[in-house]
Amino acid sequence: MNVPTTTVPQADPGAAYRAHKAEIDAAVARALASGWYILGQEGAAFETEYAAWLSAGDAPAMHAVGCANGTDAIALILRGMGIGEGCTVATVSHTAVATVSAIEMAGATPLLLDIDPDTYCMDPDELRAVLDTPPPGLPPIRAVIPVHIYGHACDLDAMLPACREAGVKVIEDVAQAHGGRLNGRMLGTIGDAAAFSLYPTKNLAAMGDAGITATPDEALAKRMGAIRQYGWHRRYISDEVGVNTRLDELQAAILRVRLPLLDAGNARRREIAARYDEALAEGPFAPPYRAPGVEHVFHQYVIRVPKREEVMARLKMEGVATAIHYPVPVHEQAAYAGRTPVGPAGCAETSRAATEVMSLPIFPELTDAQVDRVCAALRGL
Numbered sequence: 001m002n003v004p005t006t007t008v009p010q011a012d013p014g015a016a017y018r019a020h021k022a023e024i025d026a027a028v029a030r031a032l033a034s035g036w037y038i039l040g041q042e043g044a045a046f047e048t049e050y051a052a053w054l055s056a057g058d059a060p061a062m063h064a065v066g067c068a069n070g071t072d073a074i075a076l077i078l079r080g081m082g083i084g085e086g087c088t089v090a091t092v093s094h095t096a097v098a099t100v101s102a103i104e105m106a107g108a109t110p111l112l113l114d115i116d117p118d119t120y121c122m123d124p125d126e127l128r129a130v131l132d133t134p135p136p137g138l139p140p141i142r143a144v145i146p147v148h149i150y151g152h153a154c155d156l157d158a159m160l161p162a163c164r165e166a167g168v169k170v171i172e173d174v175a176q177a178h179g180g181r182l183n184g185r186m187l188g189t190i191g192d193a194a195a196f197s198l199y200p201t202k203n204l205a206a207m208g209d210a211g212i213t214a215t216p217d218e219a220l221a222k223r224m225g226a227i228r229q230y231g232w233h234r235r236y237i238s239d240e241v242g243v244n245t246r247l248d249e250l251q252a253a254i255l256r257v258r259l260p261l262l263d264a265g266n267a268r269r270r271e272i273a274a275r276y277d278e279a280l281a282e283g284p285f286a287p288p289y290r291a292p293g294v295e296h297v298f299h300q301y302v303i304r305v306p307k308r309e310e311v312m313a314r315l316k317m318e319g320v321a322t323a324i325h326y327p328v329p330v331h332e333q334a335a336y337a338g339r340t341p342v343g344p345a346g347c348a349e350t351s352r353a354a355t356e357v358m359s360l361p362i363f364p365e366l367t368d369a370q371v372d373r374v375c376a377a378l379r380g381l
């Protein structure tokens, strides 16, 4: 058998560094030389540039507040909105555990809803059902966190009217969908606030931990800016209770190099996705669904594969790495099972997806030769 000697990786943060090494090295050197390492000029400039990038076109004018990671970004928004103990926050079980972890960090109770099996995003019908008839025994639902999973937008047009009517805040989890759009609108500018992770494999990536929040509500942004640093509205003066979740200057300097590259990176991800679509066209596995009006940014390219272990092993033999996002839904994890409420659908589609989903290699630095190799392997399935 002709086993390839190199493997096409599923993700490769090192390739992203090598592709822009000189600019990143210069930005890091500048931050180091400045003598100021946390919440300084680089961080402030990145916040301004990120808010401007989000606000392009006819989006509302956004305010961005950086923090230490994407999990903290969600918790910071909840704290800024005064949502914590005595509140329920609805989200999905088909997500990074981080989304649910953040809700509990803020002191609120998570309620885990099921997904639409085509988009893998929160099922708007079940959301409407729990807003109409809240599950008994739970504190009132104060916020909803739809997750734009894999880079595909949630059906916010179906969710927002019900949330507005119920007086429930909408916090977009955009950790996997920087630059994605829904009916022309930038994700993260549609709800009341948005949280972005800048983890090293995300579409916009730091080289360490980083996160950022965004909101059109200036007062909320101001409050989050204080809560992220001990509740200081003025230096050393805590007018309210805060935490420590600051963005560091090295990460901000790197992110300033990468923000202008993000749209091209997303375009390259879409180009690779189109190649995979073609390769899958004749075979047994359907390419990922795109709902009308959604501009997908392919943080992951995910297909459903019933005999997953076998297919992953065959692709590995062909030199193609794959991954599973995510193998165990949050409501089935030992830390959450049995104590975390789920919606009336019992997360049945979530459980089924977890046994079938498989992620192919996708990141902007994949070479055409690597993409060809993945396509050839897919044609052989």
Ligand SMILES: *Cc1c(COP(=O)(O)O)cnc(C)c1O
Binding pocket: 069, 070, 071, 072, 095, 096, 098, 099, 147, 173, 175, 176, 197, 198, 199, 209, 210, 211
């Ligand atoms: C990555 C991720 C997070 C958390 O981000 P961290 O920066 O790792 O804390 C939250 N939600 C989703 C959907 C993610 O993919």
